[in-house]
Amino acid sequence: MSAIIEIANKIFQPLIDLGAAPMMTIVLTLIALIFKVKPSRALEGGLKLGIAITGIGAIIDMLTNSFSQAMADFVERTGLSLNITDVGWAPLATITWGSPYTLYFLLVLVIVNVIMLIWKKTNTLDVDIFDVWHLAFVGLFAIWAGANLLIATALVIFIGIFKIINSDLMKPTFNDLLDAPDNNPMTTTHMNYMMNPIIMVFDKIFDKIFPWLDKYDFDAAKLNNKVGFWGSKFAIGIYLGIFVGLLAGQTPTEIFELSFTAAVSLELFSLIGQWFIDSIEPLSQGITDFASKRLKGRTLNIGLDWPFLAGRAEIWAAANILAPIMLLEAIVLPGNYLLPLGGIIAMGVTPALLVVTRGRIIRMIVIGAIELPVFLWAGTLAAPFVTNMAKNIGAFPEGVASNQLISQTTMEGPMEKFLGYLVGNASQGEIEFIIYAALALIAYLLIFMWYRREMNKRNAAYAAEKAEE
Amino acid sequence: MIKILAACGAGVNSSHQIKSALENEMKKRGYQVSVDTTMIKDINQDKLEHYDIFTQIANSNLGFEINIPVVDAGPILYRIPTMAEPVYQELEDTIKKLGKK
Numbered sequence: 001m002s003a004i005i006e007i008a009n010k011i012f013q014p015l016i017d018l019g020a021a022p023m024m025t026i027v028l029t030l031i032a033l034i035f036k037v038k039p040s041r042a043l044e045g046g047l048k049l050g051i052a053i054t055g056i057g058a059i060i061d062m063l064t065n066s067f068s069q070a071m072a073d074f075v076e077r078t079g080l081s082l083n084i085t086d087v088g089w090a091p092l093a094t095i096t097w098g099s100p101y102t103l104y105f106l107l108v109l110v111i112v113n114v115i116m117l118i119w120k121k122t123n124t125l126d127v128d129i130f131d132v133w134h135l136a137f138v139g140l141f142a143i144w145a146g147a148n149l150l151i152a153t154a155l156v157i158f159i160g161i162f163k164i165i166n167s168d169l170m171k172p173t174f175n176d177l178l179d180a181p182d183n184n185p186m187t188t189t190h191m192n193y194m195m196n197p198i199i200m201v202f203d204k205i206f207d208k209i210f211p212w213l214d215k216y217d218f219d220a221a222k223l224n225n226k227v228g229f230w231g232s233k234f235a236i237g238i239y240l241g242i243f244v245g246l247l248a249g250q251t252p253t254e255i256f257e258l259s260f261t262a263a264v265s266l267e268l269f270s271l272i273g274q275w276f277i278d279s280i281e282p283l284s285q286g287i288t289d290f291a292s293k294r295l296k297g298r299t300l301n302i303g304l305d306w307p308f309l310a311g312r313a314e315i316w317a318a319a320n321i322l323a324p325i326m327l328l329e330a331i332v333l334p335g336n337y338l339l340p341l342g343g344i345i346a347m348g349v350t351p352a353l354l355v356v357t358r359g360r361i362i363r364m365i366v367i368g369a370i371e372l373p374v375f376l377w378a379g380t381l382a383a384p385f386v387t388n389m390a391k392n393i394g395a396f397p398e399g400v401a402s403n404q405l406i407s408q409t410t411m412e413g414p415m416e417k418f419l420g421y422l423v424g425n426a427s428q429g430e431i432e433f434i435i436y437a438a439l440a441l442i443a444y445l446l447i448f449m450w451y452r453r454e455m456n457k458r459n460a461a462y463a464a465e466k467a468e469e
Numbered sequence: 470m471i472k473i474l475a476a477c478g479a480g481v482n483s484s485h486q487i488k489s490a491l492e493n494e495m496k497k498r499g500y501q502v503s504v505d506t507t508m509i510k511d512i513n514q515d516k517l518e519h520y521d522i523f524t525q526i527a528n529s530n531l532g533f534e535i536n537i538p539v540v541d542a543g544p545i546l547y548r549i550p551t552m553a554e555p556v557y558q559e560l561e562d563t564i565k566k567l568g569k570k
Contacts (some may be wrong), residue, residue, distance in 0.1 A: 089479075129546050130482055178527045185552075186527065186543060221532030224510060232511055273481040274506070281489065288548040302547045307478025307509070311529030315478075316510040347478060 012100070018218070020098045020393035025050035027100050031107075032131030035286030045282040049097065053231065053393060054139065056094040056135035056165050060087060060390065060406065063265040068404050069158045071256055073248035073340070081337055082330060084383045084405040088266065088342020089271035092386060092408050093133050097276060101143070102136035108153055108158045109135065110287055116164055117295060125291055126189045129284035130277055131382035134191040134412045135160060138420040143387045145424025146330065155423050158441075159416055162448055165190050167303050169455040172462040173355055175310060182466075189303035192348050192412040195371065197451035199356040202367045204454075217361045220317035231268065231320050240341050243327075266342055273373065318350045318364040326409065333379030337378040337383070344410035349375060378414030381421055383407035418428045419444060471495075471564055473504045473540065474520040476529070483526055483546055484540035490545045491524070493559045500564055521567055522560070540561045 014024050029046030033039065064085055075083050097101055109132060125277025143149065167187045174180070174187055204350040204370040206213070229235055263379065292300075309315060325346045330340050348374065351365040382403040390406060411417070419440055426437035474553050475489060477483035484506035495502040505520070514533050517523060523535060524542035544552045 003534060014502045127546070180527065219532075221530045221533075225513065225532035229511075229514060269480055270479065273479070274485055277482045277484075277485055278489070281486065285548055292549055302549075305478070306545050308526040308546070309485045309545060310476075310478035310509045311527050311531075313530045313532060319510075338484060352479075 003243065007039070008078065013080055020071065021050040021053045023100070024053060024098055027103060028279065032283045032286055034260070035283060035290055037282045037286040039281040045279045046320060048275055048279035052279055053098045055272045055275065056269070057390075057393070058264050058469050059089055059268045062405060063087065064262060064406065066258060066261040070244050070248040070250060071404070073250070074244050077249055078247050080331060082339035084338045084380060084407050086338050086341040086343050086409045087406050088269055089348065089411065090269040091342075091390070091406070093130075093273065094276055095386065095390050095393055095451055096133040096137050096140065097280070099136070099140060099389070100142055101149075102133055104158050105136040106132045108156060110291070112160050113164060114291060114294070115381055116161070116452070117291075117298070117300075119350050122164050122168055123190065123299070124171075124187055124301045124303045125288075126167070126293065127284065127288045127291075128189060128303055128305045129287055130280045131190055132307055133241065135163070135416070136244050136414045137411075138413060140389065141382060141417060141420035142271060142424040142427075143422050144388065145427075147424040147427040148161055151423060152420075155419065156317055156460060159191075159194070159419070163191060163304070164195060165452070166193055168299065169459070170196075171301055172459045173358065173455075175357065176462060177309060184455070185300060185302045186306045186308050187301040187303055188306050188308070190306040190351070190412065191416065192306060193352050193355060194413055194416060195349070195352040195448070196356050198368055198371060198374075198415065199352055200454060201358050201447070202449050203363060203368060206363055206367075213362045213366070215359050218304050218317075219313075220361050221313035223317045224313050224320065227320050231316075231323070233266040236268040236323070236344055237261075237341075240339075241343075244339070250440055262341065269342060291305070307355060309351055312354055312359060314359045314361050314364060315347075315350045315354050316421075317361060318353060318368055319346045320373065321365050322346045322368045325365075326372050326376075329369070331373055333373050333376055336373070336380055337405075338376055338379045338407055338409050338463040340409045343379075344413065346372070346375075346410045346411045348410040372410075374414045375410050378417040379407045379409050379411060382411075382417050415444065471500060473502055473522045473523065473524055473560075474512070474517065475504050475524045476509040476512060476527055477508050478509060480506050480511070485546050487524055487526075488541045490553065491542070491557075491560065492532070494553075495564075497558065498557070499562055500561070502564075510528045510541045515526065522563055524560075538567070 001171045025046040029042045032042035032045055067085055072082050075081055113126050121124050136154055139152040142152040142155055171187045240257045241262045242255060245255030245258045281293050326340050349368055357363040386407045387405045422437035422440050425433040427461055475484040475487040488504040488506050489503050512531055523537055523539045526543040540563055542556050544556050
């Protein structure tokens, strides 16, 4: 093993020395070529990844530079130690895609998916290549916490299998929520739905104790319409600038500067998010062509990104209501050092709530509020790792104090982040961590098995309904 | 020029796949289309008025009546040409009905 790593290092070291953007341009282009993508398309994708990595670095620079002094004052004056900046999903995705390990984990997961399809353990072909970064993040986190590549790979495969099984389990619910016919192949392997088992525990408690709350459900679409631009990215940037600026005791001029910088950063983050989604595009098509060519004649479900459910207004109504709740929780939650900013619209949280509760909005909000601390703690736990990774790819500003950390408040898969951390530390041989990691993995497995049983019951009920019609 | 609005959850991934697929395919078919992408939650009536066609991934409840033609573009995301074909056809038919060039 170590000999292989040594050889790999010899080959890759000159590449790594080039810096993240050129390195990933080369690596992504080569991998796309392996999947028989046209050379010009492959290079286009590679270059776009390079500019996305460079661009996201520049904006993180801008955001943290302008916020670092205000944050320091904010912490000093209020005594609240919320000194980790929440940059939202786009920088985290870009930073994660800036690691060649992410492409390695992608390859492993494609193989896992194909094997599961061949052995008929699933009907889902995962074509959502881009979102592999969520699981790659867990693997990278485990490595950072001390795991070797083998153990990290095993963890990624373990969770990856559950993700694919979960996409099969959820399929009838998607048809129900979208009012779609049986031949609609849409499903998703997105990691935010790995919160389903936990949410289901609370949903069952609701069934037993508070079923009367459901009658207060309201029209989510109307609420969203009323919220209008007040819930948009730039508006949130403005609020946060004002909030931090006021509590940091800044002058109006400084507060405006902070607000507009935050608003611009949030807008630009999602703009640059588009560049690197474009960059993965040729590879995604290459992998899909490859996989579907070899599975001719099978009727497959197709695993997409989560947003095909985004047309359900409850997702946004719940996210709008959870945003201020999260801000309050962040302030009072012990052990949280993250100030919600880029991730405050809780897109990583609400789709799973929709699936489990099937759109009962009051339940979505209450259960969402209960589970948000898990996201805040996981984001806090991962902050040193995220910051370190950002530094490695050159996306961290030099002018900012080294104790200034970045992370995300509502990142998909908080449970998996804890697993990555525990498994990584356990790999160092500390007995305490080995016990924790083992217990966590067993708990994760058991709760998923229970969830699977419950979903199978739900799916049988759907099937019975269909049969009656 | 036909203006199309594509929407998805974050306004970056799925809607972008739809954007590039529609722009490429419609160009091949001889139509000039321009596709903008957006987060589905940011759509309001004013915004939709600036577009000729709205492409959604699945049924969308926006909280108001949509007054422009809606084309379901979800199958483009399956990345399988035969499944995307009906979407292109429906879009072409819709464009013809609008009578725009």
